Amino acid sequence: MSASTRVLFLFRSIHHVLAAEAALKAAGILLDMIPVPKELSSTCGMAITVDPSDRARAVEAVAATHPVRVIDDWKP
Amino acid sequence: MEPLDFRGLPCPDPVVRTKKAIEANPNAVLTILTDQASQRDNIARMAKSLGASVQSDPLPNGDFRLTVTTGVPRSTSPTVPGSCATVGLSDRAGFGVPPESRLGKPAVAREPPVAQPAPATEPCAAPPRARAAVFVRNDVVGHGDPQLGRILMKAFLKTLKNLDPLPSTVLFINAGVHLTTEGSEDIAAIAELEKLGIEIMSCGTCLDFYKKLDKVRVGIVGNMFDIVDRLNRAPKVIVP
Numbered sequence: 668m669s670a671s672t673r674v675l676f677l678f679r680s681i682h683h684v685l686a687a688e689a690a691l692k693a694a695g696i697l698l699d700m701i702p703v704p705k706e707l708s709s710t711c712g713m714a715i716t717v718d719p720s721d722r723a724r725a726v727e728a729v730a731a732t733h734p735v736r737v738i739d740d741w742k743p
Numbered sequence: 744m745e746p747l748d749f750r751g752l753p754c755p756d757p758v759v760r761t762k763k764a765i766e767a768n769p770n771a772v773l774t775i776l777t778d779q780a781s782q783r784d785n786i787a788r789m790a791k792s793l794g795a796s797v798q799s800d801p802l803p804n805g806d807f808r809l810t811v812t813t814g815v816p817r818s819t820s821p822t823v824p825g826s827c828a829t830v831g832l833s834d835r836a837g838f839g840v841p842p843e844s845r846l847g848k849p850a851v852a853r854e855p856p857v858a859q860p861a862p863a864t865e866p867c868a869a870p871p872r873a874r875a876a877v878f879v880r881n882d883v884v885g886h887g888d889p890q891l892g893r894i895l896m897k898a899f900l901k902t903l904k905n906l907d908p909l910p911s912t913v914l915f916i917n918a919g920v921h922l923t924t925e926g927s928e929d930i931a932a933i934a935e936l937e938k939l940g941i942e943i944m945s946c947g948t949c950l951d952f953y954k955k956l957d958k959v960r961v962g963i964v965g966n967m968f969d970i971v972d973r974l975n976r977a978p979k980v981i982v983p
Contacts, residue, residue, distance in 0.1 A: 681894065684894070700894065701897075712898060713894055713897070713898060
């Protein structure tokens, strides 16, 4: 995982992170929850990453949680 | 010397008694009998950490015989006058845990090796920064909402790898062992710490209680002596 890029989602609140995690799991999408990288800013301390191959499905799954930012090609 | 028969003794008595025997018998060969594989492993790990060599042989009745060859006691180990590095300092930084005890994987330390004794004529190098022990007593961080506590633990474990210096050991006790065992979402993050040379240890009694002795997926199993020993040696303990 560390060698490849990921799609990273930033959220406004930890409640949105939890809702997004539940939605992604319900959709069968593998995710990784990480502390928000230091170089990025967010009001919430946690972020979610998924494999780029799951991007479209993940965006749809978390739409209701209104991620504040989606970053493609993020390198862990 | 008569064999030390530790069969039937509860954990961690055999380890404690072996430690005393090693310290009391430098340059000797000790024969130890035990009837549990976990105690065999714990005794061997502790003996190696004291500089002894260990040979383990299974006996026909299912017991184990350990042949422990002790070395020179630490207090009389050769040191160079005027040098700042000592066996004790080196051991404090790394706990003297042999890499081979870590599930057979050689440890790769991120920090440079601890300074060796320098010639007496050279000035002392700066001492290495001592490394902390991390004591994980639960599978969540803090008291309050368990969902939030779970997320905070994820963040905590994934942040540890960024510390400088890295901690020397992460000890999982009570419900903390849920993090190192089958079903945990944090095994990859903990395995990453192990790859950095950090010792990962789960409490054997706790694994037994939760019926997870055969479900450990990262790190080694230790007893209370191992855990207290590491806490005692660490210059500081981080508790999430």
